[in-house]
């Protein structure tokens with residue numbers, strides 16, 4: 539028998555890896571490795587809709603209750619870009635995260651923490667459960683699969699983050715909030731307004747037209763629109779407030795955050811909000827976008843005012859070297875979002891004031 543049964547649970551082990559059958563542990567003091575049976579039931583009732591992958595930061599969570607949930611949506615069927623490869627983004631981001639590998643502890647979890655040298659800050663991200671990637675199952679469509687997984691997250695009442703995928707799947711995630719019986723505001727940072735085109739087919743170019751039809755969505759605030767439009771491409775909607783990149787001052791965004799501070803919030807980050815100089819790996823690059831710090835300031839501002847329940851990061855694509863630093867900017871954004879989800883978890887705010 540190669541499987542050891544660990545009895546002295548007072549010793550702290552690092553969780554090195556996990557598969558369906560076994561978990562590899564390392565005794566930190568003795569520098570010795572052990573294999574134990576993997577008796578943790580792989581998640582939850584939606585596991586047929588999830589593919590297990592190497593988790594972000596190789597942080598393997600085996601405890602009962604995490605602070606934050608994460609899942610990947612490796613799909614591109616809603617993209618208008620020919621042969622879009624946005625389906626590969628969850629994997630690329632997970633690969634990029636491995637340079638910040640943090641082996642979780644066993645039997646008692648330790649939280650994910652980072653140190654940012656630039657700001658001399660410790661970034662607490664709590665205990666994160668990476669559920670894996672959504673997969674279609676049986677005769678269910680990709681969209682049904684996403685709705686199953688995001689409904690699980692909504693029902694858990696834990697904050698969660700989804701890594702897309704094209705922007706159309708934001709519709710399926712937001713749909714899962716229908717059962718909460720609460721009105722929500724959607725905060726979007728994107729170079730485009732995604733309200734244009736044949737409304738018959740939901741895709742990433744008209745996704746916010748469809749989201750605006752959901753009765754529990756009270757308002758959609760789009761920040762970062764830029765570039766040229768034709769008359770017919772210039773679409774407005776009574777539920778949608780548009781703040782262009784040029785208009786996106788702290789004051790303007792705060793004014794809207796105050797207006798909608800009575801609502802729960804959802805945040806959607808399209809990677810093309812960033813200037814292509816900083817992150818060119820998207821299908822539709824638009825010049826004169828936000829830099830990394832401007833985007834992070836907007837994200838922090840939104841979290842400080844709004845009760846954000848879930849976030850997505852979408853439309854990242856292939857082209858860069860995941861281990862060579864080309865995906866560090868989305869990775870830093872992810873870390874900052876995890877930190878915000880963890881820190882603001884369960885904190886009720888009205889007009890930026892903790893209640």
Ligand SMILES: [Mn+2]
Pocket residue numbers: 705728730732742808853
């Ligand atoms: Mn978009």
